[in-house]
Amino acid sequence: MIGAPRLVDVLVIGAGQAGLAAGYHLRRAQADFVILDAQSQSGGAWRHAWPSLRLFSPARYSSLPGRMMPPSRSGDYPDAADAVAYLTDYERRYDLPVIRPVTVHNVRRGDACLRVETDAGIWRARIVISATGTWWRPYVPYYPGIGDFTGRQLHTADYRGPEAFCGKNAVIVGGGNSAAQILAEISTVARATTWVTRRTPRLLPDEVDGKALFDLATRRHHAALAGESATGISDLGDIVAVPAVRQARDRGALKAEPMFSRITPHGVAWSDGAELACDVIVWCTGFRPALGHLAPLRLRGPEGVIPTTGTRALGEPRLHLLGYGDWTGPASATLIGAGRTARDTVAEVMKQVSEVSDG
Incomplete structure (x- = not known):
């Protein structure tokens, strides 16, 4: 050619x-x-x-x-x-x-x-x-100390399964579908998992799936073109409750913490002085x-x-x-x-x- x-x-x-x-x-x-x-x-x-x-x-x-x-x-x-x-x-x-x-x-x-x-x-x-x-083009936001962390950091794009997390303390970052699915899986084998999000994540009703989300997005798009308002996806929730996510919810594994403010050599820390040691950070940040x-x-x-x-x-x-x-x-x-x-x-x-x- x-x-x-x-x-x-x-x-x-x-x-x-x-x-x-x-x-x-x-x-x-x-x-x-x-x-x-x-x-x-x-x-x-x-x-x-x-x-x-x-x-x-x-x-x-x-x-x-x-x-x-x-x-x-x-x-x-x-x-x-x-x-x-x-x-x-x-x-x-x-x-x-x-x-x-x-x-x-x-x-x-x-x-x-x-x-x-x-x-x-x-x-x-x-x-x-x-x-x-x-x-x-995976995106990882900058936080102070991100380059000093001595554990493992990976993005959604790098994740291949839960095996590498057996017995580890893991922090999962992000409030979307990928974070929820990965957390649901890792939490079955890790020593401990901590979910941190910028805002409180909300599961969609169990009966709402991607077809309903597409229909909502379409209606909102057409309404915007007409200068009108319409219900959007974010009005219902953020995360589709696929079976693994429902199971994690039912066993109490989906409790989210506020976003940390910095990263330490051995974990993460919040602005109120609280710190958490961890072995791995998973960036589910889009x-x-x-x-x-x-x-x-x-x-x-x-x-x-x-x-x-x-x-x-x-x-x-x-x-x-x-x-x-x-x-x-x-x-x-x-x-x-x-x-x-x-x-x-x-x-x-x-x-x-x-x-x-x-x-």
């Missing part, structure tokens, strides 16, 4: 759930497109998640367009392996033109096209859909959008994200961003949300391609 730049109408960066959903609709539209993926195998970020991670919805509500996710063999809520198998089958079933492993280094402006520079050569595309997600390849376009806003209208970048109309979170579509970082957002994105992309061709 190295040599003269290849020209396509649409180039998708990333073959995770958002990129594949875009590929499905581009295939249906008979578009001239290609998907470049940095991973050596199918499955996106799900391939790198810890094995016991559970999706927040049953399989029937965790599907991409055109193909339902099969029921999980591990219970009502599919696990990471189920997601990998589903995405692998999805990519194959629709014969999506994924080229891997190809790492995209930079996207730059050209006269008529965007120039996509990769480790396997240069592509030119009339439209680029960036769907690289967030998994590749991720940031993986947008480094778009840096040459100079599009980032003051909050670190790229301003968009829908999924289209305001500062570069030939660029769409798909699957990074609510700012690129309601619940677009979820399987069901990515699929629905991709449909609207591809409809707009094909209109843009047609206008360019007619011009």
Whole structure:
């Protein structure tokens, strides 16, 4: 592929759930497109998640367009392996033109096209859909003393299972779903677990899952566009009560403490002088959008994200961003949300391609 730049109408960066959903609709539209993926195998970020991670919805509500996710063999809520198998089958079933492993280094402006520079050569595309997600940019906040801690520190992205925590004193940081699921698992083998959060975490009612959350996010999005208010996810709670989390709740393992103010060589400390010794700190503190390849376009806003209208970048109309979170579509970082957002994105992309061709 190295040599003269290849020209396509649409180039998708990333073959995770958002990129594949875009590929499905581009295939249906008979578009001239290609998907470049940095991973050596199918499955996106799900391939790198810890094995016991559970999706927040049953399989029937965790599907991409055109193909339902099969029921999980591990219970009502599919696990990471189920997601990998589903995405692998999805990519194959629709014969999506994924080229891997190809790492995209930079996207730059050209006269008529965007120039996509990769480790396997240069592509030119009339439209680029960036769907690289967030998994590749784990976020750990700074606290005084963080560099002095003599124990182990790891992020959600590094967690692989509870075995390494047997007999340890562990501190789990963060008030979201990943923190609750990891705490639920570690608390069954650790000597002691301490959960610290910036605000009191709230479990959603047992009957609320990811499908309900997506519907709430969609209604809130449409209400905002109409200048109205609507109930949001945060009005109900923060954490989906998947079975392992319910079990941890029922045995009293989900009691959260206020956030510490600093880290000591052997633990953590609060502003009132209290200290806690620990062997390991698990940072379940989220991720940031993986947008480094778009840096040459100079599009980032003051909050670190790229301003968009829908999924289209305001500062570069030939660029769409798909699957990074609510700012690129309601619940677009979820399987069901990515699929629905991709449909609207591809409809707009094909209109843009047609206008360019007619011009």
